[in-house]
Amino acid sequence: MATSALSLKNIDAYYGDSHVLTDVSFELGEARMLGLLGRNGAGKSTCMSVTMGLLAPRRGEVVVFGDKVTGLSPEMVAAQGVALVPQGRRIFKSLTVRENLMVAARKPDAGSKHAPWIAETVFAMFPRLAERHKQIAAHLSGGEQQMLAIGRALMGNPRVLLMDEPSEGLAPQIVAEVMATIRKLKESGLSIVLVEQNPRLVFDVADDIVILNTGRVAVVSTPAQLDKDGVDLTQHLGVF
């Protein structure tokens, strides 16, 4: 595997007394996409929260491009170049589309190899947002809100992009559009963790697959290997 962009090592995380993640470890290579799969409640979103510093793990460590970020506050983790597209979008509904983007704008790191993301490059990727840049974000459709959430994360010029169920609640046609965008982002060399419940979406785009089952890592593989081995995914993911 190439240089490690993100690694979670032996993470144990709790919500109160509930043990949600047990000894979770996985690694995302630079410029690769890791598909994180699992049923509802398997711990996928908790992995994202732990990575972002929104939930402190009781054991284990999170490393971003060689720097330990465990225990750092979310703003410090974001400063390390990690951005999250949260589940349910969570855009700023009272702000306009452009304000939503501008509020997340950060300069790229000095040594960044990628062209910086600015509002115009986001608009070029999502022309529909450009058409509505003066509109209040609350008035956007679900798909447009998802595009805005992705655009907002990109405005932070991240090195690692975490996407938590970007297809959730979207019509199939919009899901296809969103997945095409994700594919473009991967091709641009961004390191991405894509959290999904639907394995079909992930298998098409991801380089590596991690499947969580009741808070533990059940499978670490690649889509091709999983196909070849004939792993019974229904055992880990239920009916799909």
Next chain:
Amino acid sequence: MSARLIALGIAFATLVTVPYWMPGDYYINVASQILFYAIFALGLNVLVGYAGLVSLGHAGLFGIAAYATAYMLQTGYGHTAAIVVALIVGIASMAVYAVLSLRSTGIGFIMITLALGEILWGLAYRWISLTGGDNGISVRTRPEPFGFSLASPNTFYYTTLIIFLLSVAAMAVLVRSPFGASLMGTRDQPRRMNALGYHVWMIRFYACLVSGLLTAVSGILFVYYTQFISPQTLALTSSAEVLLMVISGGAGTLLGPIVGATLVVVVKTVVSGFIERWNFLLGAVFVAIVILMPEGLVPGSARLWRLAWRKLNAPAKTAATEGEP
């Protein structure tokens, strides 16, 4: 020319000509009161409307700036020194308020600001050597900037108007600035702002300082207007009154607090001359606003206007469609 620009022009012309068409000095003074209370409400609106932090102790900050001015003048300092010190004291007090109260949000923030406001009221009442206790402190003169005396109602009104317009312009710039957007972001989704790399506490702290500055400015104008300050100014009812101005006008809007201040000051000063139980009237108006326009008078009126406009246009459109082959 857009309708908004025309409305702004009319509002500006109306404000500038107030001394010429108002029936007497009393009403010009009422207009001055509306303006400095509007600055106070704009200051509170930074927290209530844009940061989502409801303060019930702002009268304490308003009063502390007023007391600082009066105390400095009483001890023999000039107006410039008194105003500068009052501004510094006002902002510094807000900084202390913020450090203590931003440990919490929601009900916790309300309760801490309420407690701090009550502490300041208690100090004003009991620290007699400094504040004069119940007797308060009198201010004998008003400033004369560049030889322009503020003693008459007209000159005081125009000075207050200039400061008011500067405050409104500053607020308009602030709301549309990246800081304004990030402040509203912390109100809507603080955890998301955190994850985007923002120090939410620091943004809220800066918002408190802006609010403290406007509150101090209005406190200084107040003490020069009344030429007297007593503990009553810092009481909980004063904090509730300015909160009422913000909520009734429309929190989180630029115009809302100004409309709210106009409503409360007019009912309190003008209508109270005709109706003995003006408090009842103010309460009834507030209840009506909460029921009919829970978002406040300004956004509520805008909503009703849009609704009426759509209804007026709908039959015309339908008729036009029916007429088509």
